[in-house]
Amino acid sequence: MEVDNNTVSLGEFEFECGETIPELEVAYETYGEFDGDNAVLVCHALTGSAHVASQGRFQDADQAFAWWDDIVGPGKAIDTNEYFVVCVNVPGSCYGTSGPASENPETGEPYATAFPPVTVTDWTEAQRLVLDELGVPHLHAVVGGSVGGMNALEWVKRHPDHVEKVASVAAAPRLDAQCLALDSIAQRAITTDPDWNDGHYYGDDGDHPDEGLALARQLGHVMYFSKSSMERRFGRRAATREFEREFPTDPAGRFFPYRDVESFLDYNSTKFVERFDANSYLYLTRAMDNYDLSAGFESDADALAAFDGEALLVSFTGDWHFTTEQSEALAEAFRETDTDTAHHVVDSDYGHDAFLVEPDRVGPPLSDFLEEGLTGNAISDTVDDDDDDGGNDYAPVHTSLFS
Numbered sequence: 001m002e003v004d005n006n007t008v009s010l011g012e013f014e015f016e017c018g019e020t021i022p023e024l025e026v027a028y029e030t031y032g033e034f035d036g037d038n039a040v041l042v043c044h045a046l047t048g049s050a051h052v053a054s055q056g057r058f059q060d061a062d063q064a065f066a067w068w069d070d071i072v073g074p075g076k077a078i079d080t081n082e083y084f085v086v087c088v089n090v091p092g093s094c095y096g097t098s099g100p101a102s103e104n105p106e107t108g109e110p111y112a113t114a115f116p117p118v119t120v121t122d123w124t125e126a127q128r129l130v131l132d133e134l135g136v137p138h139l140h141a142v143v144g145g146s147v148g149g150m151n152a153l154e155w156v157k158r159h160p161d162h163v164e165k166v167a168s169v170a171a172a173p174r175l176d177a178q179c180l181a182l183d184s185i186a187q188r189a190i191t192t193d194p195d196w197n198d199g200h201y202y203g204d205d206g207d208h209p210d211e212g213l214a215l216a217r218q219l220g221h222v223m224y225f226s227k228s229s230m231e232r233r234f235g236r237r238a239a240t241r242e243f244e245r246e247f248p249t250d251p252a253g254r255f256f257p258y259r260d261v262e263s264f265l266d267y268n269s270t271k272f273v274e275r276f277d278a279n280s281y282l283y284l285t286r287a288m289d290n291y292d293l294s295a296g297f298e299s300d301a302d303a304l305a306a307f308d309g310e311a312l313l314v315s316f317t318g319d320w321h322f323t324t325e326q327s328e329a330l331a332e333a334f335r336e337t338d339t340d341t342a343h344h345v346v347d348s349d350y351g352h353d354a355f356l357v358e359p360d361r362v363g364p365p366l367s368d369f370l371e372e373g374l375t376g377n378a379i380s381d382t383v384d385d386d387d388d389d390g391g392n393d394y395a396p397v398h399t400s401l402f403s
Helices: 120-134 146-159 175-190 194-199 212-222 227-233 260-275 278-290 300-304 326-336 359-375
Strands: 005-008 026-031 039-043 084-088 139-145 164-170 308-314 340-347
Touching: 026 120, 039 120, 084 120, 120 146, 120 164, 120 278, 139 146, 146 164, 146 175, 146 227, 146 278, 146 300, 164 359, 175 212, 175 278, 194 212, 212 278, 300 326, 308 326, 308 359, 326 340, 340 359
Parallel strands: 039 084, 039 139, 139 164, 164 308, 308 340
Antiparallel strands: 005 026, 026 084
16 A cells, blocks of 8 residues: 655645635645546644554654544554545645745745635645645545534535535534634633734744644644533542643632643643744634535525435534534435435543544445445435424434443
8 A cells, every 4th residue: 555645846826715825735645546436635723733544654743643543554443455535635734735834935934824714615626636636637526524524525516517425424514603702712712812913923932822722722632622521531530640731720729629630731732832833723713613514505405406326424422512402403405406315423421523533424424435335334324315204313322431
């Protein structure tokens, strides 16, 4: 099996906002061999990279590398012995594709906040151009989780004739008000950090908005857990003595315990700051916030009407970031267009990150869907396109790591 990690220049690129940059560099990775009709595009989540799987190549513990290693690879759910897998790092990121931290070739300085606003549509069009460079006109499937699932939906909206199957995992047609509110607080945590300096903090001689980015990521972690999983994992326990507070507190606050949940948030946000760019976090969260499947159409169903392939939606009962109800509404939109559709609900109390950390729950339906379509054993019991009761066409899959 061949693995290819590259960066391609797409030349001048016009963003959906109407602004252009003289050269868009895009990082991508491929796995397996292309045989003409076996290409699978995997769309990464918010802070992921093109490195969807390790294949023995990446030893870095950074969670952006090999982020779906249990799903993508030889003999795995997305089998790289069978499929030519492509993953493209999106514009606005800081993992090899042009973004705010990239050098503007016209000035020799980082773009910073002069980089154009990016949208999920821009991600999709950049991916289409990369596939053109690779000689891949048509996709057997496009698969994505979280905002990557939104990216997958945009593919069947904008390029319905280029996709046979779409799998959107732990995603929705748009964010709800609660998630928009939390994202706005995260963004303000960055922009009110004095070291953000209106986005111009690059260079070894300056301070970066590390505290603002860390706080933003801590909010993200809270969004990705369910209430019950946080209680089970942390409870009200105090952190052990070897852990010290990462953030300053007031004198009175030092009387009270530094809790295990605080220690977890501090540690993981500190690690995140080491690997990610604050401006990129602003750009990518705003692209997610802005996404609306129905934009430019009368409804979600109208936006999906040109797609005549098959659709699989996977949701998790403990996910309040993108809920099972949102996935079912999306499934109904597909069904309105007479698209063969399944909504596979996993009974899990982990939370939103279940799509990353519970591969034994995600892998079987994806594998069956890619190989057999909606007739696969792992998803066939979720399909009920012929009922007349007007009720839900899905049933939870009662398997759990916690039972």
